[in-house]
Amino acid sequence: MPLWVQLRCGLEPRTLAALTVVLIAASVFAAYHFWMGRPQTVRAPARELPAAMAAPTAAPMPTAAVPTGIPASVRPSGVVVVDVAGKVRRPGIQRLPSGSRVVDALNAAGGSRPGTDTTGLNRARVLADGEQIVVGATASPPVAAAAGNAGSPGGPGGSGSPSGPISLNAATVDQLDTLPGVGPVLAQHIIDYRTRHGGFRSVDELRQVNGIGNRRFTDLRPLVQP
Incomplete structure (x- = not known):
């Protein structure tokens, strides 16, 4: 240190040296904190999709409602095959959805012919697969x-x-x-x-x-x- 500074401050050389060391250490400490506290560029994190969107699963297939009161034999295929015979406009094999009734089979066969007596048919009955419906059969x-x-009740x-x-x-x-x-x-x-x-x-x-x-x-x- 210049002699005039020492004389001006009235400091001994040992005290002045210690003060100089403290000042240097404080300057280094301040420079370190300034360097560590500087703004830094932060990379944005990668966007992650929700699990439901990242791995979409196949939507479950809707199940057809099975009408109640239908015989078990007509449920698996969903279709009943019946033979409509007799006095109808289009006699023959008819394929109808399971749960259909006799009236549906008559409509599929074009309906009964004019003048046909259908009182013996239960048109509200549920169809069974493989049955035959005879319309207008005479007894x-x-x-x-x-x-x-x-006259011979005991005979064959x-x-x-x-x-x-x-x-x-x-x-x-x-x-x-x-x-x-x-x-x-x-x-x-x-x-x-x-x-x-x-x-x-x-x-x-x-x-x-x-x-x-x-x-x-x-x-x-x-x-x-x-």
């Missing part, structure tokens, strides 16, 4: 045959049997009454079973009708169809 010949057989049912198999899903009480061993009461039991279960899916279901035992079922099996 007069079988009734006459049954009347001829009534050869002459009293109808000429062809009767559809359990389409026959009326009068038509069922023509079968051997089937009277009006049992015929009504068959109709009631058909209404409760949505139709016959096979002839074997005839065993479950009240009043039909094994022997009577054996006699009726070749004379009926679903």
Whole structure:
């Protein structure tokens, strides 16, 4: 330090040297903090998409509602195939959605012909897959045959049997009454079973009708169809 400074301040050389060291250390410390506190460029973080957008999953396929009260045999495919025969405009095979009713089958076949009596059809009944719907079938010949057989109740049912198999899903009480061993009461039991279960899916279901035992079922099996 210049001599005049030492004399002016009245400081000893040792004290002045210590003060100089303190000043230098303070300057270095201040410079360090100034350097560390300077503004710095910060890189923006990469944008991350939400998990739902980053890995979209396939939307679940909507399931078709299954109507209640439909026989289990017509549910898996969603389609029932029925044979509409008799006095309709377009007889033949009709494919309809499961849960369809007899009236839907009649409409698909173009409707019944003018003057056709459809009182024997339960048009509100749910269709069963594979059944046949006979529209306007006349029961007069079988009734006459049954009347001829009534005189010999113990005889075999050869002459009293109808000429062809009767559809359990389409026959009326009068038509069922023509079968051997089937009277009006049992015929009504068959109709009631058909209404409760949505139709016959096979002839074997005839065993479950009240009043039909094994022997009577054996006699009726070749004379009926679903």
